[in-house]
Amino acid sequence: MTDRFADIIQGRKYSVAFTKSASKDFGKLKKDRGQDSSRLKGLIRKFCDYGGPFQDHQFKREESFKLDGRTVVVYQFRSNQVRVYGGYIDNCKIFACTKVHIKKTNKADMKMLENVAKTLVQLDRGNNHG
Numbered sequence: 572m573t574d575r576f577a578d579i580i581q582g583r584k585y586s587v588a589f590t591k592s593a594s595k596d597f598g599k600l601k602k603d604r605g606q607d608s609s610r611l612k613g614l615i616r617k618f619c620d621y622g623g624p625f626q627d628h629q630f631k632r633e634e635s636f637k638l639d640g641r642t643v644v645v646y647q648f649r650s651n652q653v654r655v656y657g658g659y660i661d662n663c664k665i666f667a668c669t670k671v672h673i674k675k676t677n678k679a680d681m682k683m684l685e686n687v688a689k690t691l692v693q694l695d696r697g698n699n700h701g
Contacts, residue, residue, distance in 0.1 A: 575694060576667075582619025589668045590690070593655070596671035600653060604673075610650040618648070618666065633679060636688040639696075643688040656687045660695040667694050 577594035580587045589597060600608040614629055623630065628649065633656065635644045646666075648655040652675070657668035669690040670683065 580615060580619050582616065582621075584622040585619050585666055586664065587615050587619055587657075587666045587668060590694075593657075593668045593671050597655065597668075600671065604651075604653055607650040607653040611648055611653065611655055614648050614650070615655070615668075634681070634684045634688075636685055638688055639692050641692075643691055645684050645687045645691070656684065658688070658691045660691060667691060669694070 575590065576588040577591040578589040578597075597608070597611075600611070614625070618625070618630065625631075630646065630648050633645045633647045635642050637643075643658060645656055645658050648668075652673055654670075654672045654674060655668050656670040656672065657666055659665070660667050667690075670687050672680075672683065
């Protein structure tokens with residue numbers, strides 16, 4: 572698993588793993604948007620230990636896609652306009668964060684969300700067969 576992920580946060584309930592590109596982008600947040608970075612890190616640690624529930628403005632289901640014969644659900648952690656997108660893989664044992672994004676509009680970027688879903692399918696396939 573570690574060859575596909577740069578950072579892994581383990582808790583009592585879940586592990587959250589960041590892809591290399593998402594980890595790099597999250598690292599940039601600390602410099603540019605320190606308060607959002609700290610808030611998101613706290614939300615993710617809480618998620619690892621307790622799984623939720625969260626208020627809708629902190630963590631929510633964003634969109635779902637039919638890919639590879641199954642439904643892939645994309646979720647977001649959020650702080651102000653900063654989003655960390657990802658979803659569950661490895662039979663819901665791991666939450667994989669694949670994209671960090673600063674929203675400029677209120678409308679969701681469906682192409683980006685679909686790319687997140689495709690990445691989740693690839694990561695899940697890798698966990699199940701590699």
